[in-house]
Amino acid sequence: MRTVTKVIASVAALAVVAGAVAYSQRGAIAQRMFVRGVTAAMATDPIKQLPDGLHVILCGAGSPLPDPTRAGPCVAVVAGQRLFVVDVGDGAVRKLGMMGINASRAEAVLLTHFHSDHIDGLGGFMLQHWGGGASKAPLPVHGPQGVEQVVAGFNEAYKLDSGYRIAHHGPGVMPPSGIGGVALPFQITQGGPSAVLIDTPDLKVTAFPVDHAPVEPAVGYKFVYKGRTVVISGDNKPSKRVEAEAKGADLLVHEALSPELVKIQETAALKGGRINLAHVFADIPGYHTSPTAAAAIAQAAGVKMLLLDHIVPGLPFKALEIPFVGDARSKFSGPLQVGHDGDRVSLPANSDKIETGSALRF
Template sequence: MRRWRIGLAIAAIVLVAGGALWLARGTIATAMMERLYAKAMAPDPFDDLPDGLHVGLCGSGSPMPDPMRTGPCTAVLAGKQLFVIDAGAGSTKNLSLMDMPPAEVQAIFLTHLHSDHIDGLGELMLQRWAGGGRSSPLPVHGPVGVDKVVQGFMQAYEIDRGFRIAHHGEAVVRPTGFGGTAAAFDFPADGANLLLVSTPDLKVVAFPVRHAPAEPSVGYRFDYKGRSVVVSGDTAPSERLESVAKGADLLVHEALSPKLVAMQTRAAKANGRANLAAITRDILSYHTAPEDAARIAQRAGVRYLLFTHIIPPLPVEALEGPFLGDSRKIFRGPIRVGRDGDVISLPAGSTDTKYGNRLMRFR
């Protein structure tokens, strides 16, 4: 009888406490939101990260809709310098949620000019301008044709530019900081890599990859204080990429599962969608299967392999195994199927590799 009464009393306390928490949920949520805003508005949003390279997936998807993944975007934080590679739809919002504010972006590097890699560029340029009070436009590096892309977005946003200035005033949104400045590059006749950034601590190199007919298409390598990351861009298996990736701490590589995409092709054929059947067949020729990327990473001596630009969508985690196929048997290092918010940290002065996700707190 005594135990029964004690159990009943404990149950009553739990119910009362649970009820009190339920009633106070708005107050608790408001306090949490205030802390999030304080972090987002902090003078140094990166003060919780050690010096080094930090690579985040602000978008790990493809043109196909995926509830776990927005358009392609990779953020590279080198010390306190934030760079963005590609700007797919939805990626600017992810940057903010990941405490990698668009206002802090130093430059954008585009891998190629396919729509899914540039359709968030206008939003990113606008948020960087208005949110950062910038007095000069955002540098946008990319292959030949990037000037047309940048000018096109600036023209599309020109009316909104006027609204922002009229509403907030020139002291807040400075007219000279609007938009971007295109920095187009082309490879020399011998196809040599291009050194785009060179400082005592940081080097950024562009190199050609295989994504015909979307040419030129490029990948990028960042080296900072002894740590390195290579970002493949969209590519079929590439010998040049393998060469550039030699000894890299991290390879961020696109990936397409031929077996899973074949399911899409069969479904399209069965339902008379000849155009979609043709598209899902065609994309096999200029993307890389996970196993092939694993072979590249293994031969290059890469320490960590992170997949991005995931094709097809993987709406549930259980599909990651079929997507990877035999990749884990081929590459002996850690492999991760990327999701939005994933961050791989490479602290300077060490060989450590640390994983986290800066969006999980919102899920």
């Protein structure tokens, strides 16, 4: 027994010593891990690793309201090897970086409307598109009428910054021809036909009007690639148009606002004397969609999966997703997921499979 006790004591002592050594060397250990991680990240293109198909990645599942785990609205869509980004909210560029996705990889940005939370990351995205790959042409930015003003504003705001970077890094690294973005507007009217943005044998991308009054115009987007379909609602109140566009879709990415939780915020604001903020909380449910209503739309459209994004209010801990969803799951017979940054839904080409996972690396 004494021998066993001595062995245990010796092992414990060695463990303490090893722990102490590791602790004293923690900076060097962390640096070695950093080297390995950075080397692997720079050598890997996560998009090339995806199988042929249509893939949706949430680069921002949040809204203007604070949420520690969700960046501003952003949906990355990969069709084969073509990358498109729908809306670019604050923090979305950093989240894409955490996934190893370089903004220079993007073929275009598609804006649903011009609320600040959907465009306030556009300047940073343009910069990363330019500098991340020595792009020789500006970033194409599709959007309904008004997108010209938005893009011109960001180009002007970043004009001084662009000059500094060319002077510092040189035109070989930062080609002057690749600065900023170029607006590609399309005309769309409430109740009118869809606008076709891309129409090739494998990929079709269309924009359709949604009701987000008084925000006008506002659109959603539909991607069809090799037999798979994704519809992104953008911001809107419950809409028959979204239901019609999503008919039979594999995936509907729909915005969601919990009136019950927002009402709690309104009440708290009133009690705290934040009258103006209380008024905002009272207003916003009127032009958004509840999880229950989004689920009903998905069910009526025969959608295979529903992914909720643009989560309002922020959900600082996961248990809040239970009251947020409410009875939505009883309204939709398919899988329903509350969106988090990094969520990935993959739809392999010419298949009926739906695969889910996370694109975040750390």
